[in-house]
Amino acid sequence: xxxLFSRNRVLASISGAVPxxxxxxSLIPNRAFPKKKxxxxxxxxxxxxxxxxxxxxxxxxxxxxxxSIVIGxxxxxxxxxxxxVRGNKKNVVGLLLSFPFKCRVPIKTGYHSLPDLGxxxxxxxxxxxxxxxxxxxxxxxKIIVAEETDALAPVFGASRHDCKATRLRLNKYRDLLGxxxxxxxxxxxxxxxxxxxxxxxxxxxxxxxxxxxSTKHKKxxxxxxxxxxxxxxxNNLSLKESHQLVASxxxxxxxxxxxxxxxxxxxxxxxxxxxxxxxxxxSKTSRYLRLSVCPKKGRIGIRPTISKVKILPHHGVPVVRIxxxxxxxxxxxxxxxxxxxxxxxxxxxxxxxxxxxxxEVEH
Numbered sequence: 001x002x003x004l005f006s007r008n009r010v011l012a013s014i015s016g017a018v019p020x021x022x023x024x025x026s027l028i029p030n031r032a033f034p035k036k037k038x039x040x041x042x043x044x045x046x047x048x049x050x051x052x053x054x055x056x057x058x059x060x061x062x063x064x065x066x067x068s069i070v071i072g073x074x075x076x077x078x079x080x081x082x083x084x085v086r087g088n089k090k091n092v093v094g095l096l097l098s099f100p101f102k103c104r105v106p107i108k109t110g111y112h113s114l115p116d117l118g119x120x121x122x123x124x125x126x127x128x129x130x131x132x133x134x135x136x137x138x139x140x141x142k143i144i145v146a147e148e149t150d151a152l153a154p155v156f157g158a159s160r161h162d163c164k165a166t167r168l169r170l171n172k173y174r175d176l177l178g179x180x181x182x183x184x185x186x187x188x189x190x191x192x193x194x195x196x197x198x199x200x201x202x203x204x205x206x207x208x209x210x211x212x213x214s215t216k217h218k219k220x221x222x223x224x225x226x227x228x229x230x231x232x233x234x235n236n237l238s239l240k241e242s243h244q245l246v247a248s249x250x251x252x253x254x255x256x257x258x259x260x261x262x263x264x265x266x267x268x269x270x271x272x273x274x275x276x277x278x279x280x281x282x283s284k285t286s287r288y289l290r291l292s293v294c295p296k297k298g299r300i301g302i303r304p305t306i307s308k309v310k311i312l313p314h315h316g317v318p319v320v321r322i323x324x325x326x327x328x329x330x331x332x333x334x335x336x337x338x339x340x341x342x343x344x345x346x347x348x349x350x351x352x353x354x355x356x357x358x359x360e361v362e363h
Contacts, residue, residue, distance in 0.1 A: 003226045003250050017226035018311055021336040024247040028107070028239055029338055033348040033359070040351045043117070044177050047124035050320070050329040051306050053132070060085065060092070060137045064300055069129065071303055072295025080300050084289030091140045092133075095288035096126070096302070097188055097276075100148040101158045101166045103315050104233035106242040110317055110334035111235060113162070115169045117320070117358040118313030118331050120177070122304045123170070127179030129302070134182070142181075144288065145170075146188035154200050155268040157233050169355075192281045199275075206271035211264070220270050221263075226250075228266045231315075243335065305329070318358040320349075 006016030057063040064070055064077050085092055099122070102113050126143050133141035147170065149163035167185065174183050193199035210217050229249040234242045248254040249262065275281065293312060295301020304312060309331050316331040332340065337359065347360045 002252065003229055005226060005250075017230055018315075020333055022339045024243070024250060026339060028243055028335065029342060031338055033346050035348045035350055035354075036360075037350050037352055037354070038357070040172075040176055043120055043173065043357075044124075046117070046320075046327075047121055047177065049327055051121055051125060051128075053125060053128040055132055055136070057132075058136055060133055060139050060141070063133055063137065068307060069303060070295075070301055072299075072301030073297075076295060076297050077300040080290055080298060085139070090138070091142075093288050094141065094143040094291045094300075095146060095285055096143055096291040096293075097146045097148060098122075098293055098304075099145055099166070099170055099185070100152045100314055101156075101162050103231055104156070104158075104235040105231060105246070106235060106237065106239045107246060107335040108230065108315055108333050110337075112317065112356045113165070113235075114355055115166060115173065115313070116356055117318040117329075118305075118316070119170060120173045120357075121318070121329065122313050123173050123179065123183060124177050125303070125305055126183050127174075127177055130179065130182035143183050143291070145183060145185050146191055147185050148188050150187055150189040150196065151192060151199070151272065154203055155265065155272055156231065191284050192275050192278075194280075202275060203268065203271050206274055207264075207267040210270050210274075211267045214263075214267075217270060221266055224266050224269055225262065228269060229262055232261060232265060305331075319346075319361060320358050321361045321363065323363040 004017075005019035053069075055063060055066060055069070057066065061078070061081055064081055065074050070077055084094075099115075099119065102115065103109050104113070126145070130141050130143055133139055147167060149158070149166050150160075152158070153160070153163055170185055174180060174185070189196065189199050193202060214221065230246055232245075234245060237245065245254070245258065248258065254262070290299050291302050292299035293302065293304055306329060309329070311331045311333065313331060315333075317334050317337055319330045319332055319337060321328045321330065337346075341359075341361055344361050344363070347362075349357045349360050351357055
C-alpha cells in the first residue's frame with residue numbers, strides 16, 4: 001500500500017501525516033545550538049504575547065463558530081453544542097482527548113522527550129477558552145483533558161516513566177499559567193477500562209482481531225499508515241537513521257521487518273480507536289461537551305494554538321522567531337527546522353532546570 005502525506009493537518013480520528021517542508025532526499029546538516037535559560041515564570045507572559053486569544057462573542061454558540069477557535073465542520077460543532085448543553089442551565093464541561101507523550105521520532109522532535117512551549121501554548125489556549133466563555137457568555141465553562149499517555153503507551157511502546165514525566169510537566173504548565181481551576185487533566189485509559197491490565201488485554205486482543213481480518217480494515221489502514229510511519233518510536237536511532245527509516249516508508253524501500261512493525265503498530269492504533277466506541281467509554285463521556293483536535297461528527301474541533309500552526313505540539317519542535325522586537329510562534333519538524341535555519345543562528349531556550357522549551361531565531 002503506497003504511503004502518502006496528507007493535505008490536511010487532521011483527518012477523521014487521527015492527526016494527518018503533515019508533509020515535511022523540505023524533500024526527504026535532503027541531507028541533514030550537523031548542527032549544534034548555544035543554550036540559554038529562562039525562568040518558568042516567563043511562560044505565562046510569553047504565551048499571552050504569542051497567542052493573545054480574545055473574542056467579542058456573547059453566546060457560546062457564536063464562540064464555537066469562530067474559525068480562529070474551531071476547525072472542521074461548523075454543522076458538527078452546532079449539533080454537538082446542542083447535545084452537550086441540553087439540560088445545562090449554567091455549567092458546561094468540555095472533554096478533550098489529547099496530550100500524549102512526545103513523539104519519539106528524532107527528525108520530528110529532536111530527541112526532546114518532555115512537553116515544551118508547544119504543549120504550554122495548547123494549555124494556554126484551553127484556559128483562555130474557559131475564561132472567555134465564562135466571562136462573556138451565560139455559561140461557566142471548564143475543560144477536562146483526557147490525557148492519552150497511558151492509553152497510547154502500549155500502542156507506541158512508551159514506558160510508565162515517560163507517561164508520568166509527561167503528566168507532571170503538563171500539570172506544572174497548567175498551574176504556572178493559572179488555569180488549575182478551569183483545566184483538569186484526567187486519565188483517558190481510566191475512562192476506557194476499569195484497570196490497566198484489563199485495558200491492555202482488550203487492546204491487544206482487538207489488535208489481533210483486526211490483523212486477522214486486515215482486508216476488512218483496508219480503508220482504515222490506508223487512513224492511518226502514513227501517520228504511524230512518521231510516529232514509530234526511533235529515539236534509539238541516530239538522526240540520520242531516523243531520517244532514512246521515514247524516507248524508506250514513503251519511497252517503498254523499507255524492509256519486511258520494518259513494514260511488520262508499521263502494520264502491527266497500525267493494528268494497535270485502530271484497536272485503540274475502536275475501544276473509544278465501546279459502551280464503558282461512551283457511558284462515561286456522554287454528559288460532556290465533546291471536543292477534539294481531529295474534528296468529526298459528534299465532536300467540536302478546536303485549534304490547539306494559532307491558526308498558522310499546522311503541526312500538533314507532540315509532533316514537532318516549537319520555534320519563536322523575533323523580528324523588529326515582535327515574536328511569532330510556529331511548530332516545525334526538527335528536520336525542517338535544521339534546514340530552514342541554515343543561514344541563521346538559533347538559540348535553544350531551556351527552563352531553569354535545563355529542560356528544553358523552544359528554539360529562538362532572531363532576524
